[in-house]
Amino acid sequence: MRYWPQPVTPEPAHVTTTAAPAVDAGRLTHLQRLEAESIHIMREAVSESERPVMLYSIGKDSSVMLHLARKAFYPAPLPFPLLHVDTTWKFREMYAFRERVARELDGELLVHINPDAQARGINPFDHGSALHTDLWKTEGLKQALEHHRFDLAFGGARRDEEKSRAKERVFSLRSAQHQWDPKRQRPELWRLYNARRSPGESVRVFPLSNWTELDVWQYIWLEDIPIVPLYFSKPRPVVERDGLLIMVDDDRLPLAPGETPRQVSVRFRTLGCYPLTGAVESTADTLTGIIQEMLLTTSSERQGRAIDHDSSGSMERKKQEGYF
Amino acid sequence: MAAHSSELIAHDIDEYLHRHQHKGLLRFIACGSVDDGKSTLIGRLLYESQLVFDDQLAALEADSKKVGTQGGDLDFALLLDGLSAEREQGITIDVAYRFFSTETRKFIVADTPGHEQYTRNMVTGASTADVAVILVDARKGLLTQTRRHSYLVSLIGVTSVVLAINKMDLVGFDRDVFDRIEADYRDFAGQLGITDITCIPLSALRGDNVTEPSPHTPWYTGPTFMQHLETVAVDDLAHARPMRMPVQWVNRPNLDFRGFSGTVVSGTVQPGMRVKALPSGVESTVKRVVTMDGDLNDAQAHQAVTLTLTDEIDVSRGDVLCDAASPCEVADTFAAHIVWMHEDPLTPERPYLVKIGTRTVAATIATPHHRVDVNTLDHVPAATLHLNEIGLCTVSLDRGVPFDPYAVNHETGGFIVIDRITNTTVAAGLIERATRTASNVHWQATSVDQPARTRLKGHEPALVWFTGLSGAGKSTIADLVERRLNAAGVHTYMLDGDNVRHGLNRDLGFDDAARVENIRRVAEVGALMVDSGLVVLASFISPFRDDRRLARERVAAGRFVEVFVDAPLDVAEERDPKGLYAKARRGEIAGFTGIDSPYEAPEAPEVHLRTHRLTPEQAVDAVVAALRERGLIPGD
Incomplete structure (x- = not known):
C-alpha cells in the first residue's frame, strides 16, 4: 500500500513541478473516490439481496472487483461466493490463475459449465463466435443463476467500455427471463440505489461503472493487485486470423495445411476465449510499461474482441439477451 | 492530452502516474439540447483529451459522412450515441455518463437531454453533480428551456453554474450579444439564488474557447471552458456539514469485532469523537476507523469505512451515526419537493416506500400543496403529479427517520420513492422541513428535557381532553378540575375555545377545514405544554x-386522557348557556354540532362522564381519580 489510506501524500522529493491541483488539495483523489463509491455500491447490494454472487471472469476488472469486495467487508470474509461461467475455451494461464485465486480466497469460487454446450461440443470454429458465446456464456450464466437461485450478481462492466454502456445503471434490473429492458431501468439519484425486485427478477450490479480503463490499471499498480500474466508481454505462439493475432494456446486450434505458429512478443488487453481474443504485439512486460503503452496507443480496448465486430449495436443486443 | 503529457508518458511513466494519481474528481452535468450543440461540446472534450482512439475515429469519420450533420466534417455528437433506439430517433433519451481527464482532474459528465419531458433525467444527472453546464445558442439567447434547466439546477442544489454561450461563430463573435445574454442570465438566475455563474463564449463546433483561447474573442479575458472546469473550486457542501454516516451493514465476523460499515456522507470522523445513533438517540464514542489498509486517523466525506464504538450499543442498518454535538433531526412527516419520474401518476395517500440514506420505510404522500410549473416557476394547484412534474407535498412515514433538510445536506435530505407493487423508483424527494416530529422517540439532545422539567414539578405532565356537545358541561367541569389540581400544587393550564379563538386561531372560521385546523393547532400547543411539564386541560367540542x-398521537402514550362529557342532546339543548342551540334551530348558525353537523362519540374514552346523572363535584372526582390511577399526579 504505497499511497493509501491517507488522502494527502507529500510529493516525492524529485518532483519539481507538480500537476496536483491546489484546488483539490486535502480532498480525496479521483481513485479514492472511485474506490469508496464501489465499496458503497457493494455494501448496498449485499444488504438488499438475499443470495448475492460475484461474477468472476478472471480478467483484470474481476481482479479489481474482488479486491474492492475484500475491502468493503473487511475484516469479515466475503459475504457471497464467486461464480465463474466457464466456456472451457479460456487460456490455460487463466485457469491456473483461477486455481490460485480459489486457493487464496476466504470464500467459495463456483464454476459452471453449460452441460448442454459441453454435450454438443460447441466451439468457435464449427459453430461461430455468436453461437459459441450465446450457449457457453449467455445460457451458461442463466443456468448458473437459476440453479443457485442468485437474486443479485456483481459484474465488472464499465461505462467507458462501449457506447451502449454509457447509459447502463449501476443497479440493472433483469426480468425472470434475464432480459434487460431499457425502458424499465430505474433512475439513480445521489447514493440511493433501488435493488428491490419481484420474485424471479434479479439485479446485476456494476460497482466499476464509473471507472475507466486507465483507472483500473492505475489502481492495479497502486494496490499491487495480482493479474493474469497474459496481460504482460512475452513471446507466444500466434497465428493470424481475420486480422487478429490468435494465440495457439492448445492443440484444439485447427491449423490450415502448412500453417505454423510464429513466436511473437505479444500481450492481451482483454481476456476471453483464446480463439476469439486478439493479441497485440508489444514489448511491455511491466505494469508501468502496459500503462505507458495503453496511454500512447491509438486503438480502443474492445478492438481485440471478436464479439463486437459482428455488427454495430451488437453489444446492446447481447445485453438484451442476457449477456453481460 | 497535451503534447507535453505524451512526452512525459513516453519518458517518465512513473512520474506521469504519480501525477495522475493525485488528480481530483469533478462531476458535472451538461444541460441543453442537440440543437444547442451539447453533444458536439462533450464530443469535442473527449476528442481534445485524446480519449478517442484511432478505430473510433475511423468509425466517426465514416459515420460523419453517412449521417453527420456537419457536411462531412467530423460530427463529434456521433461519438456519444448510445442505444440504437435513440440513434434512430436522433435524440438522446436518458442520462449517459462520460469520462475524460486532463492534467489536473478526472471528469465524470452526466449528459442529459434538454427536452421538456426529460426533467427526470436532468434531476437524476444533477443529483451527483458539482457543477452544471447550461448551454444556450447565442443566436437565440435565453429560452424557456434555459429557465427550466436553471430552476432544476437550483432545486437540486448545484450552486456552481457555467453558462456556455455556444455558436458564437454564427453571431460573428459579437461581444454585445454575449454581454446581453450574460446580463439577462445573471438577472434571472439571481432570482433562483444562483450566484456562482461563469459565462463563456464558445463555438463547440469550431473549438473556440473550448480548450484554447479563441483569436476571435479578444474581448473575452476569462478562462476557456476546459480551464474553468480544471480550476473551479467546488464548494463541497459535504465537507462543511456535521458528520453523518448512514449505517449500511453491521460487520460482525466474530464475537470480538462489531463494526458499522458505511460511507461518511458529510463532515469528518475520527477516533474519540462522540457520536449519536439515530433514531434511537443513544450515544457512544468512536473507537477505531477501520479499513483493510489499516486504521485511519480520520475519515472525511465520501470515504467508505467501518467504525467501531467504545460501547455495546444497538445500531443497525438504516441508522445514522452523527456528530453528537450536531445531530440530525428525527421526524416522520415532512414537507418535501417531489419530482415524479414515472408514467403512472402519483396516487395521493396510497402506500409507497421511501428510501432515505440506507433506510426504507412505508410512506404516504398527500395531495400536493402546489405544483411548480418548471417553465414559469408559478405555483399552480394540482390534484396529483404526472411524469416530470414537481410539487410540494406532505410526506408521512410510518416511523420517525433521521434527516437534515435537503438544503443543509443533500445526502441526508434526499430520498427516492418506490412503488410497492412494481418495485420501481417512481419519484425523487427533497426534504424542505419536518412538519411534525416523531412522537415516540426522544431524540432531542437538549440538556433540559421533559423528565428534567417534570422532576421540578412533582407530577407528570398530561393532556386532559374534554370533548362533548356544546352545553354538556365541559367548561364547567374543566374549570372545577383545574381549581382542584391547582389547590393540590399541580401546574395546570386551560385551553378552550375562548382563549385560542381570540388569538392563536383568530384567522380560522367554522367550516370543516377550519375546525380541523383549529383542533390541530390546539393539539400542537397542548403537546408543547406537556413537554414543558404542565397538566393541560383542553376543552373543545372536537366532534371528529x-x-x-x-x-392523542401528539403526546406520549399514557399522557392523553380523553374525558367524554356526555349529556343527551335534549339536556344540552335545554341548558343552552350561550343561547347557541336556539340560534342554530333558527338557522342563524350553520354546521352546529348536534343540529346539522354530527358528533362522533368517543369509543373508548379514559373517563366517561354522564353529566345528567352526576353532580359537578362527582364528575371532578372521577377525572382527578383517573389522573391518580395513571400515576400522573400524586395520590392523597
Missing part, C-alpha cells in the same frame, strides 16, 4: 374522532 386521535 380523527381530530381527537391526532391530538
